[in-house]
Amino acid sequence: MTSSVAEAEELDRMRRRIFLGLxxxxxxxxxxxEALLPSPAPWFRLGFANILTLxxxxxxxxxxxxxxxxxxxxxGSLVLGSLFSPGFFLSLAGGTLATALMVGAxxxxxxxxxxxGVSALGxxxxxxxxxxxxxxxxxxxxxxxxxxxxxxxxxLGTGIANGIAASLLLDLLRSHRAFCGSTEGPGAPLSxxxxxxxxxx
Amino acid sequence: xxxxxxxxxxxxxxxxLVLVLFAAALLSLFLLRPGARGELVIVEQGGRIVYRAPxxxxxxxxxxGPQGETVLNIAGGHACxxxxxxxxxxxxxxxxxxxxxxxLACVPNHLLVRIEGGEKRDGDYDLLSR
Numbered sequence: 485m486t487s488s489v490a491e492a493e494e495l496d497r498m499r500r501r502i503f504l505g506l507x508x509x510x511x512x513x514x515x516x517x518e519a520l521l522p523s524p525a526p527w528f529r530l531g532f533a534n535i536l537t538l539x540x541x542x543x544x545x546x547x548x549x550x551x552x553x554x555x556x557x558x559x560g561s562l563v564l565g566s567l568f569s570p571g572f573f574l575s576l577a578g579g580t581l582a583t584a585l586m587v588g589a590x591x592x593x594x595x596x597x598x599x600x601g602v603s604a605l606g607x608x609x610x611x612x613x614x615x616x617x618x619x620x621x622x623x624x625x626x627x628x629x630x631x632x633x634x635x636x637x638x639x640l641g642t643g644i645a646n647g648i649a650a651s652l653l654l655d656l657l658r659s660h661r662a663f664c665g666s667t668e669g670p671g672a673p674l675s676x677x678x679x680x681x682x683x684x685x
Numbered sequence: 686x687x688x689x690x691x692x693x694x695x696x697x698x699x700x701x702l703v704l705v706l707f708a709a710a711l712l713s714l715f716l717l718r719p720g721a722r723g724e725l726v727i728v729e730q731g732g733r734i735v736y737r738a739p740x741x742x743x744x745x746x747x748x749x750g751p752q753g754e755t756v757l758n759i760a761g762g763h764a765c766x767x768x769x770x771x772x773x774x775x776x777x778x779x780x781x782x783x784x785x786x787x788x789l790a791c792v793p794n795h796l797l798v799r800i801e802g803g804e805k806r807d808g809d810y811d812l813l814s815r
Binding site (some may be wrong): 593596597598599600601602604605608632633634636637640644647648651 | 691694695696697698699700702703706707709710711713714
């Protein structure tokens with residue numbers, strides 16, 4: 485039996501879909517777990533779920549990152565019971581701006597930018613988006629601006645930490661057989677030896 | 686994690702980006718630091734305003750009430766009560782005030798000193814959400 489190109493592409497597509505589903509599930513779990521942690525203010529989140537978005541961005545491209553972010557926020561808010569609450573809109577705005585910045589940076593700079601830089605940018609975008617919507621929707625008070633620098637610095641720190649975590653995770657995943665052909669963008673069909681066509685992973 | 690490993694994981698652009706964002710954060714910290722100082726000192730006695738002047742105006746007020754004299758000192762952008770004739774001296778223990786919304790009160794002398802103007806101080810939540 486010979487493996488045709490069409491089969492390899494089909495296998496690749498299926499594999500992507502499955503791993504993206506797993507990533508989304510993990511992101512929702514992290515998102516929910518994080519809500520259980522005590523925090524000084526409701527908006528100070530560590531953003532662990534972004535590790536999975538970063539991984540998806542670097543493995544499968546911008547579209548995957550978008551679907552992961554939106555799924556995570558939608559399903560995560562269902563789990564937490566905060567759908568359409570102010571917190572949900574804050575989360576959505578932050579996630580949207582962060583993902584836009586991350587995908588944009590990746591598209592603009594390609595290989596010249598790594599997970600740490602993208603993550604830092606995304607975290608700051610998240611902070612800015614959240615504060616912007618908090619300003620527009622909730623409190624039009626100049627005192628909110630005083631919060632911005634602290635928020636921004638905190639986001640930068642967590643962004644760098646998450647970027648390092650994503651970098652480690654990417655190293656780990658890329659060393660695995662199921663991901664060895666996965667790079668950004670469509671195509672890059674996997675060429676497995678015949679016996680590995682049904683990889684037990 | 687070793688620093689060398691960390692640097693190996695980042696590209697040049699990553700480092701530049703992080704530095705730029707850090708600089709932006711510090712700059713915003715500098716530009717947006719809380720300018721919550723108040724502007725006016727208002728002294729009320731028995732519900733009537735007996736003194737109203739900018740906080741910058743340095744002076745010492747001698748305010749007499751039912752219990753005797755209370756001395757309010759306004760200097761260096763702060764207001765504080767430096768001597769009081771009341772038994773517990775709670776008002777002296779309240780320290781210095783300078784920000785909007787802060788109060789000094791001397792109950793036996795029916796005295797209330799408050800600061801107005803400027804921005805609201807930090808820590809006043811309008812709303813909490815999650």
